[in-house]
Amino acid sequence: MKLELLPSELTAAKPILKQINRAGFQAYFVGGCVRDIILGKPIHDVDIASSAYPEEIKKIFKKTVDTGIQHGTVMVLDHGEGYEITTFRTESTYTDFRRPDQVAFVRSLSEDLKRRDFTINAFALDEDGQVIDYFDGLTDLANRQIRAVGLAKERFTEDALRMMRALRFAAQLDFQIEDQTLAALVELGPNLAKIAVERIRVEFEKMLQGLAAGSALKILVEAGLLPYLPGETGLMTEADVLRVANQLERKQPQSEQVVWALYLGQQGFDGPTLQSQLRQWKLSKEVMQTVLAVGPLLANVNQIDRWAIYEHNAYVRTLLETLTIMGVDQSVTERIQKTYDSLPIYSMKDLALSGGDLIAAGLAQPGPDLGVVLKKMEQAVVLGQVDNTKEALTTLVEEQTYGNS
Numbered sequence: 001m002k003l004e005l006l007p008s009e010l011t012a013a014k015p016i017l018k019q020i021n022r023a024g025f026q027a028y029f030v031g032g033c034v035r036d037i038i039l040g041k042p043i044h045d046v047d048i049a050s051s052a053y054p055e056e057i058k059k060i061f062k063k064t065v066d067t068g069i070q071h072g073t074v075m076v077l078d079h080g081e082g083y084e085i086t087t088f089r090t091e092s093t094y095t096d097f098r099r100p101d102q103v104a105f106v107r108s109l110s111e112d113l114k115r116r117d118f119t120i121n122a123f124a125l126d127e128d129g130q131v132i133d134y135f136d137g138l139t140d141l142a143n144r145q146i147r148a149v150g151l152a153k154e155r156f157t158e159d160a161l162r163m164m165r166a167l168r169f170a171a172q173l174d175f176q177i178e179d180q181t182l183a184a185l186v187e188l189g190p191n192l193a194k195i196a197v198e199r200i201r202v203e204f205e206k207m208l209q210g211l212a213a214g215s216a217l218k219i220l221v222e223a224g225l226l227p228y229l230p231g232e233t234g235l236m237t238e239a240d241v242l243r244v245a246n247q248l249e250r251k252q253p254q255s256e257q258v259v260w261a262l263y264l265g266q267q268g269f270d271g272p273t274l275q276s277q278l279r280q281w282k283l284s285k286e287v288m289q290t291v292l293a294v295g296p297l298l299a300n301v302n303q304i305d306r307w308a309i310y311e312h313n314a315y316v317r318t319l320l321e322t323l324t325i326m327g328v329d330q331s332v333t334e335r336i337q338k339t340y341d342s343l344p345i346y347s348m349k350d351l352a353l354s355g356g357d358l359i360a361a362g363l364a365q366p367g368p369d370l371g372v373v374l375k376k377m378e379q380a381v382v383l384g385q386v387d388n389t390k391e392a393l394t395t396l397v398e399e400q401t402y403g404n405s
């Protein structure tokens with residue numbers, strides 16, 4: 001297969017390949033970028049592989065940076081862009097199920113491609129746009145399937161994370177997982193427990209955000225992988241996960257907040273349990289805060305009253321999107337949206353009478369009492385018991401002070 005039209009990122013990088021070729025070495029675009037170009041998808045990063053050793057690359061180009069020289073990667077700087085060039089290599093000995101123990105540089109492209117995870121990730125593209133496809137990746141793309149290069153068991157034993165990658169690509173591309181590859185995944189699933197949580201999370205999250213997230217999640221459950229995911233074993237039941245899978249089936253990709261709210265937030269865990277689950281997945285502070293805020297509401301839709309909407313108004317978008325995917329009645333989401341739109345204030349700072357005003361008017365003293373007065377004003381305004389004006393709030397506080405004395 002020859003690609004006539006290359007995206008601008010690759011056209012810009014072609015002179016790099018040419019220069020390496022002119023110096024007497026081979027150089028190709030490899031990895032995800034070739035897969036994505038063939039699929040007509042936007043590419044994230046340009047990976048180049050070469051028969052030249054790192055020292056040889058450094059002799060060819062004026063400006064280079066040793067970004068990962070022990071793994072054979074050198075960055076070449078060209079017209080303000082950085083291009084990572086990695087020497088062809090084999091990663092024969094793996095000890096910890098994730099990191100290649102030894103990297104052996106080789107001069108042969110096929111040696112480099114055959115150590116890669118899936119056929120659709122094992123293409124090379126030369127400077128003329130010719131696709132090199134030693135493992136029938138094009139047929140697998142046409143058949144919409146994820147198939148390991150060579151023996152799936154070997155690929156997954158070398159690197160257990162590849163099992164999560166298989167599910168992630170299946171979800172993103174809406175592909176099936178080929179039978180032998182799936183069988184290896186079922187057999188070697190327990191090795192996932194040895195993989196760093198962060199790496200699993202990255203793949204799992206991309207999977208949940210994929211177009212076919214629902215189907216991939218079902219495969220994960222059917223393959224028996226659930227016990228080997230981060231989080232406390234047994235807390236998330238297969239039924240919980242399958243519910244999420246059904247909700248996500250055939251939905252457009254969602255934000256990371258929404259997928260985690262769906263996955264962990266709606267399960268009805270109490271606060272500390274939810275927090276512990278989120279921590280075990282090592283989620284970002286932002287995602288944790290969002291899921292902790294919306295989770296209890298998702299788990300009990302009847303709790304979502306005017307005050308709850310006010311208190312969580314920073315998260316209302318995620319709340320509404322998640323409820324929609326959960327399939328709650330449209331009248332519920334409409335009511336939340338209407339209530340949110342009609343809120344007179346969105347934080348205490350929006351009150352027409354500030355703490356400073358209260359002190360200046362002699363209506364409160366600095367200290368804890370001031371907080372109590374402000375809270376009362378906030379509640380009265382949010383619940384529509386008083387207008388958010390200086391006059392109305394002054395009257396309210398005066399009445400309360402008078403009533404209390």
Ligand SMILES: Nc1ccn([C@@H]2O[C@H](COP(=O)(O)OP(=O)(O)OP(=O)(O)O)[C@@H](O)[C@H]2O)c(=O)n1
Pocket residue numbers: 030031032033044045047115116117118121122159161162165
């Ligand atoms: N565990 C892994 C990770 C990566 N690779 C190889 O390294 C390439 C680059 O990996 P990476 O950048 O992680 O993923 P991409 O396939 O590029 O996909 P994406 O950019 O969508 O993450 C892959 O295509 C694959 O050939 C592999 O064989 N095994």
